[in-house]
Amino acid sequence: MMNESVIATAVSRGILSADQAGALNRLAAELGGDGPPAAQRTPDDEALRLITGFADIFVTLGLGLFLVAVTFFGSRLGEAVGLSKAVAWPLLTVVTWLLAEFFTRRRRMALPSIVLLAVFVGATFLALLHAFAALTGDAGIAAGNYLDFVNGYPMVASVAALATSVAAFLHYLRFRVPITVAAGVVALAFALFAGLLAAAPGLIRPHLTALIFVLGLAIFVLAMRFDMSDKARVTRRTDVAFWLHLAAAPMIVHPLFAGIGADFEQVSFGQAVAVLGAFLALGVVAVIIDRRAILVSGLAYAGLVCETLLKNAGASDLTIPATLLVLGAFILLLSAGWQPLRRLFLRGLPLSLTLRLPNPVT
Template sequence: MISYETLTQAIARGIITAEQANQIQALTSTDAPPQDDEKLRFITGFGDLFVAIGLVLFLGALGYFLSHWTVAAVGAGLAVACWGLAEFFTRKRRMALPSLLLLVGFVGSILVAVSFGLALLQSDTSPLEWHFAVGGLIAAVAAWGHYRRFKTPISPAAGCGALTGMLVTLVYSAAPDAAPVVIPFLLLIAGIIAFTLALRLDFQDPRRETRRTDIAFWLHLLAAPLIVHPTMFWIGALSSGSNPVLTLGLFCVLALIALAADRRAILVSGLLYAGVAISYLGQTRGLSADTPIALALLLLGALILALSAGWRAIRRTLLALLPAPLRRVLPQVN
């Protein structure tokens, strides 16, 4: 199927007219199978997997030889290697999986190099948490620089994750007693910000044809656990004295959000808690030891299959029930 972006470029260059583009779209969509709006661009071919194996072997061995010096040297050396390799495999070859590995390796190596480098340079007894906080900030800046150079879609999410980690580290260092109370709020706020940014990108790319949708995917993937886990922690979803009905009710809310946003990450993040809640309900009904777990797996599997089969139809019904101002900012059903 010819992408919308390709047709737009063809119109701009005068190759075809807008009317012809519409006719081509109608022709290609007549007998085409349903398209997944949430494509995973991890692998563009077996070559991606082949190069990824080589990167893991090479960088792992390089890290081993650098470890004869200091941890900071390992981080600095790997960061330089990841950037240099990205100049070819990301900037020139545009290979998906290798680009992902090189970005994660680069940002993580910067974090290690800065954090342990500061620990070596400072002669005082400042807490190691402060070193990691500064490392997280520098890693976020490095992720931004990496995106400016290579346009890797995961870079903004990596930068947001580094900033969130920096703030969590600062809270642990500055107020360890208040950390268990403050950090869940902090994670939730970070998740909401990432989720809002992702929705904005989705709104700017309703057909999900450009790089914006890939950036939004990774932001949704980051936002989902940041939103779900603190919320479930507050209601004690995994504790023995939890309220399974409340947990399942919250899971249903997450399912509605996933359907409205047309993103499944937040729903997947809540599956564990829904399974535990179903298991607890089975135990209260006097089922044998293993039966509640099997029941939870059966019901969750059936739910996932049902949503997969009727995702677009369910979304269409849900969007029709939402207020018009909210409906306009959400992805539409194609």
Template sequence: MYSESDIDQAVAAGVMPEQVASDFRNHVAALRATPAVDEEHFRFLTGFNDIFVTIAIALLLVAVGNIAGNVHAVAGGVAVAGVAWLLATYFTAKRRMALPSIVLLLAFVGGLAAIVVAFGFSMVQNPGDRQAAAIGAVAAAVAAAGAWLHWRRFMVPITPAAGAAAAVGLVVSLLLTILPESLRLAWPLLFVGGIAVFAYAMRWDLSDRARQTRRADVAFWLHLVAAPMIAHSTFQMMGVFEGDMGLGKAVVVLLLYIAFALVALVVDRRALLVSSLVYVLYAMSVLIRTAGSTELSLAFTSLVIGSALLSLSAFWQPIRARVVAQLGAWGARLPPVQMAG
């Protein structure tokens, strides 16, 4: 099995002409009866060996972290980050293994953040909210810097997403450090951060509208980070799970989900739909219970939402074509509905 990254590397090495690569993608898309640009391809597995190696890496990192952590908590983070970087020089830089590369990146960034947190809490006994937020801010800054360094060396597509999440954490932590009372604004701040990450994701997406290069993979992971920030903060600010949801609030949740679906169609990314699914399921169950069917509310909810999502998936392209057509000149800047040629 050949991934999009493998094809990109073959083109870059001169093994395969760009036109041949494009024709190959179009051929595969025709076999699947779907435009290649409408498939959210991302490289996750190159084979079962990825899973095997990932399990071994996880065991090794856990062991190293525990052994070093018994000496000092800071040493545990140093050991995990250091070993993750060393392993990445082989499994990422040389072998180009997808899943192990993702795990090693997260271990490296997480290890760096753990170093700061462990050091901060060892220096400050029983820290208050402001001190804890300051430690979190430094940890987020170090994690973001580590993600940038990792990207410069290995260029794993998930790395910008990890850096963006750390950057949002940095901004929120700094605000909590300066204004501890802003804790009540945590969800609005997370929403703003999600919008910023979404905009950053669109920058990557629009730089590769046909989704044929590594930039599309980077955009995929950024959307995957932005979506839960936007969805969870939106519905948490509405207080969806706080007390009994009324009929009016349930209708608003459904309308918001429809709005998210339109955004997903426009940008051709499905992460928003998945991230907000639990809220629309809850809202639909409330509506069904209100209609009088209490015992079968869960079954009817699953039937309605499942059927709607399957229909949307089956007719994604024609629906998206109509939605994009309504955007006029803006639609021409978005990922195309069909592959050219």
């Protein structure tokens, strides 16, 4: 019986269209083929290829221990030659690439590949910062004051982030790990952010939140392009879209609620109502595009709203458990009614737009 990986490969090679692949997956489920039976597989499943088996967890544990040790001994080696961590991060970059040659390119292990990519990108960026510090003798970066370094040298941070995005692109060409696209795009967004900050600090600093919001929207649009190119969600493009949505969500949500005036210290009743309205609007968007990342990013603010409203109602002694109860009930009810709600919202949209959306709801 054909499994989903075979069908996905057929789509990527042009043997099947995305719609035909989706129909085959549904038919296999109805006939009791590979994967969960039809009764367990719902149209609103947001599938994610994260763990292919317990071996993924076992290998990831080993990678974590091994990479921590590599970082430690690399730091000791750097200190011995007077370069501090300027040796550890380049060493970690090389080691993660070599490990990916086996665990990603040959074994195709999902979770270890994600971990190796994340470490590779982070180590590349830090290696470049430490290389600049080694050339200039800057002591702050050697002590780990990365935020101060970025504030003091935004153009250096921009160039380092741009080079990191290029490294992520090369990594994707070699290994095709879906999260790599999101990592590269985030690095590119940070390069633009730091570059603008360096070029016009007086103009950009008062509008940092708005700039982050715009960059988040740009990543969201890119995620939708990947989503709409694989409406049946059977190819690697849907995994790329998932990670892009995950990257864009906090960049959209936090500036949005910050613009309303919400923070985690104090919020007025009027602000609480505004946050609640924005959260519900994000929920509608999440249901329409069938992606939950943007809704999850707003949960902390929704909890803040619940706490404020409960205190105003005189239930100050029960704010934490009552807030957890409300949020939990909301998530469970939304999950249970996701498919009917999506049908309802899609009926209210123009047909031309509905047909372009990822639309597993029939």
